Amino acid sequence: MDSIKYLDPTTQFVLFSIVKILIAFVVVMTFVAYAVLVERKVSAWIQDRVGPNRATPFFAQYLPFIGPALVRLGIFQPMADGLKFLLKEDFTPAYVRKVYFWLAPAITVIPALMTIAVIPFGSTLGNPANPMVIADLNVGILYTFGIVSLGVYGIVLAGYASNSKYPFLGGIRSTAQMISYEIAMGMSVVAVFMVVGDLNLGQVVAYQQANVFHWMVFKQPLAFVIFLVAAFAETNRLPFDLPESESELVGGYHTEYSSMKFALFFLGEYAAMIAASAMMVTLFFGGWAYPWGGGEATGLLNGIGHILCFILKMGVLLVVFIWVRWMLPRFRYDQLMALGWSRFIPLALANILITAIWLACISR
Amino acid sequence: MTKVVERKPLSALERTYLPTLASGLKVTWKHFKKTVFEGKPATMEYPEERWVVPEGYRGAPYLVKDQEGHTKCVSCQLCEFVCPPKAIKITPPGPEGQVADRTNAEKMPQEFEINMLRCIFCGFCQEVCPEEAIFLQRDYSLTGESREEMIYNKEKLLKLGGVHGGIQKWKHKLEEAKEQEEFPVAKI
Numbered sequence: 001m002d003s004i005k006y007l008d009p010t011t012q013f014v015l016f017s018i019v020k021i022l023i024a025f026v027v028v029m030t031f032v033a034y035a036v037l038v039e040r041k042v043s044a045w046i047q048d049r050v051g052p053n054r055a056t057p058f059f060a061q062y063l064p065f066i067g068p069a070l071v072r073l074g075i076f077q078p079m080a081d082g083l084k085f086l087l088k089e090d091f092t093p094a095y096v097r098k099v100y101f102w103l104a105p106a107i108t109v110i111p112a113l114m115t116i117a118v119i120p121f122g123s124t125l126g127n128p129a130n131p132m133v134i135a136d137l138n139v140g141i142l143y144t145f146g147i148v149s150l151g152v153y154g155i156v157l158a159g160y161a162s163n164s165k166y167p168f169l170g171g172i173r174s175t176a177q178m179i180s181y182e183i184a185m186g187m188s189v190v191a192v193f194m195v196v197g198d199l200n201l202g203q204v205v206a207y208q209q210a211n212v213f214h215w216m217v218f219k220q221p222l223a224f225v226i227f228l229v230a231a232f233a234e235t236n237r238l239p240f241d242l243p244e245s246e247s248e249l250v251g252g253y254h255t256e257y258s259s260m261k262f263a264l265f266f267l268g269e270y271a272a273m274i275a276a277s278a279m280m281v282t283l284f285f286g287g288w289a290y291p292w293g294g295g296e297a298t299g300l301l302n303g304i305g306h307i308l309c310f311i312l313k314m315g316v317l318l319v320v321f322i323w324v325r326w327m328l329p330r331f332r333y334d335q336l337m338a339l340g341w342s343r344f345i346p347l348a349l350a351n352i353l354i355t356a357i358w359l360a361c362i363s364r
Numbered sequence: 365m366t367k368v369v370e371r372k373p374l375s376a377l378e379r380t381y382l383p384t385l386a387s388g389l390k391v392t393w394k395h396f397k398k399t400v401f402e403g404k405p406a407t408m409e410y411p412e413e414r415w416v417v418p419e420g421y422r423g424a425p426y427l428v429k430d431q432e433g434h435t436k437c438v439s440c441q442l443c444e445f446v447c448p449p450k451a452i453k454i455t456p457p458g459p460e461g462q463v464a465d466r467t468n469a470e471k472m473p474q475e476f477e478i479n480m481l482r483c484i485f486c487g488f489c490q491e492v493c494p495e496e497a498i499f500l501q502r503d504y505s506l507t508g509e510s511r512e513e514m515i516y517n518k519e520k521l522l523k524l525g526g527v528h529g530g531i532q533k534w535k536h537k538l539e540e541a542k543e544q545e546e547f548p549v550a551k552i
Contacts, residue, residue: 044399045395045399046392046399047395048395048405049406050399053409323389327385327392328381328385
């Protein structure tokens with residue numbers, strides 16, 4: 001480890017960045033796999049079922065007691081699912097627009113993964129010069145919004161490229177959904193940044209880290225509600241899963257997709273969910289900070305503690321995402337747009353105004 | 365005739381969707397609690413747990429033995445004839461073949477096969493059997509790894525069918541015959 005110190009700062013930075021990217025990528029992918037499992041399990045429990053409990057790899061029988069317990073919880077199911085997706089036939093229908101058909105899944109996944117780059121998932125691992133964020137951008141949130149809205153193009157493109165009616169309808173709905181919610185979402189965070197006074201996500205966390213009462217969710221509850229609802233719409237989750245809506249559009253935008261290309265859409269959806277949860281944790285729940293405060297980590301142990309704290313908060317939000325799926329029926333097309341345009345945008349604007357007045361009064 | 369469903373406009377509270385959210389939370393939590401904490405899912409873990417079907421359930425047809433453990437089937441081939449999907453195939457013993465291993469019968473089948481993949485569990489074989497040798501029993505899930513495995517032979521059918529103690533045709537016939545003899549005297 002000492003030899004790292006003799007490298008020049010740029011090389012060090014590149015080296016650390018690559019390591020962080022790799023680790024973040026692997027962790028996010030694992031999270032995606034297990035988010036799917038949690039989704040299946042929680043859904044099953046809510047529907048009075050048991051959920052996946054059969055996948056048994058050969059080594060499970062050598063683990064006494066814990067092996068069967070893991071099998072019951074379906075811990076090995078994601079591996080089986082992943083393998084299945086790899087081995088399935090990749091079928092491209094003859095009538096699709098080939099280039100876009102191949103491009104669409106990639107365009108859905110990449111933005112979802114790129115969002116993770118600006119999220120501070122931990123303080124430091126002892127060295128203050130090396131914060132636990134892949135790209136410490138000064139305009140972190142602008143970058144996020146720019147990238148996230150690209151994700152919709154993947155869906156729209158999939159709808160167009162499939163050259164068949166259900167995916168097309170799904171694509172259209174996705175467009176409508178995006179323009180209705182992106183604005184409200186953007187406006188809801190404006191209030192947060194007005195309070196913090198910085199667009200850097202690291203600074204947002206720093207502002208909230210004192211203790212639980214400094215969390216933005218208590219200072220800007222309305223902004224949080226708007227952001228939460230918009231995040232559901234952004235990630236195409238129920239009650240706003242109009243582009244997919246399997247009960248009316250078969251599978252929506254991914255009806256014509258199979259095998260790994262379908263898996264990429266699936267992955268994109270869950271990666272977007274994880275990114276949205278991470279974003280909400282950063283903006284509203286104090287990021288990596290413990291609820292009782294305590295500033296940046298000075299040691300390795302505390303640094304890992306911060307990362308785990310972040311992951312825990314994210315997990316809770318993911319469960320909320322999954323739970324809400326079974327709470328509310330799907331919104332109608334027009335209801336969705338009415339909610340976006342005529343409720344949330346005025347509300348977000350009012351929130352900005354109130355926050356501005358409040359801040360002005362305080363600074364006097 | 366059209367029925368007009370009255371759609372009341374939502375109240376201001378309802379338009380916030382909060383009451384819906386609350387009731388949704390209540391319902392989902394109730395079911396979650398029931399499955400996870402009380403361990404009472406509505407489903408059954410199939411191959412290990414199975415439904416116990418009631419007596420008289422019409423499942424797979426099996427051959428039965430009489431109370432002395434003898435083959436009841438006399439190879440009359442009525443079931444083979446009546447079987448709608450032609451699932452039953454009987455090989456009779458022929459003139460020089462095996463004789464029945466019980467009294468009151470001349471012969472028994474050399475081979476008796478039921479293709480369980482063809483069988484539709486209609487119960488005609490049970491209905492038509494003059495010897496009460498075949499019964500639809502309570503097995504409802506038959507599985508195998510090949511088509512050949514799903515053709516059940518005589519040995520397997522007799523083993524699965526077991527002894528049908530309740531219905532003993534020849535014993536009852538004997539009693540009936542005895543009753544016939546003393547009929548006018550005994551009844552009065």
